[in-house]
Amino acid sequence: MTFLGGLKAALLGSALMLAAGTAQAEFTNNAIRISVLTDLSSSYSETSGQGSVVAAKLAVxxxxxxxxxxxxxxxxVDHQNKADVGALAARQLIDVNGADAFVDISNSAVSLAVQELAxxxxxVVLHVGSATADLYGKACSPTGALWLYDTYALAQGLARSIIAEGGDTWYFVTADYAFGKAMEDAVRKILEAQGGRTLGSSRHPVNNTDYSSFMLQAQQSGAKIVGLANASGDTVNAIKQAGEFGITEGGQKLAALIFYIQSAKSVGPELAQGLRFMTGYYWDRDDASRAFAKRFAAEMKGGMPSQAHAGIYSAVLHYLKAAAATGSDAGTTVMAKMKELPVEDFFAGRATLREDGRLMKDMYLVEVKKPSEVTQPWDLLKVLRRMPADEIIRPLKDGGCPFVKS
Structure with missing residues (x-):
């Protein structure tokens, strides 16, 4: 069977019908079809993957x-963390399966490719697990929205707090694709503006397993901070090998520029204790967060939702509200209504979707607890402070989105 033939069969076979009803003329194909285009089999599958599908299902x-x-x-649909596979899948979903919207993506390179097709x-494309700020900047789209974090916001929130505490020299270990490069560049700019310095960097492919040479170079650089501009399994492997090289024991500190509670659990509090990162959601923050986590864990047979899973629930729910309000599945029509309606749920609080497609949502600076502070398997984080959206998200006027009025 050809790749396209196999993909078509897989897509048709994996469609999950959640309800049946009478079609109306305003909606094409007699249905609203949302593709969770994500990593189901690679390094991001734990923080996105099947959990993203469950989160979307709960919203519906x-x-x-x-x-x-x-x-x-x-x-x-699994894009395998490959831009060409993701773009081909998106085209198939649009032309053959009649997809009306895409959610998650979880890879910046795939997101950029799919945004153009959509x-x-x-x-509509609702980017949740992807982080390049270009998605609401120079590559913005009237049908695209970025729902969780981005390279600019993560750098503003985390790097500034670390630099303020004396971490003014950095060595970067960076994933060699759109997100990693954009993340490193964003932190470099803040370092330079604050009088800090970059002492070197190493690039690695996605799904890398050997970080020994990178950690040796980071150690030899003498940088106070080793910045990990990668994600999920790559970050976990890098932290574990940093432990083997005694990076933190030697006085250097690690900064995970994008991190998840699943990664903290994989590493364990012994190695990850004291590690700070930015997150849009923590399951134990309040009653509403805990209620969603309980439902999610029941569907997933254990395990707490990641910040991406919570964001996918929010994005899908808001999309459905807008589709209902407009009586349409046309991308520009639905997205315009999404920007008019307030976003209100346990994930976003009360937020707004900006003209360029950026969700103006607060984030949280959190820290991995010490082993002695952990009281249950997923009691891993403590919230240090709330980071207001207007302080960490790039101003509208600075984004370079072509369709935004000056």
């Missing part, structure tokens, strides 16, 4: 399974 269930009597379908096809 909470909305009632229908939009104005039209059934909602969730179509999970713009041309008038389909």
């Amino acid at each position: 269930q909470d909305f009632g399974g229908k939009v104005n009597g039209v059934p909602v379908e969730i179509i999970p 713009r041309n096809a008038d389909k």
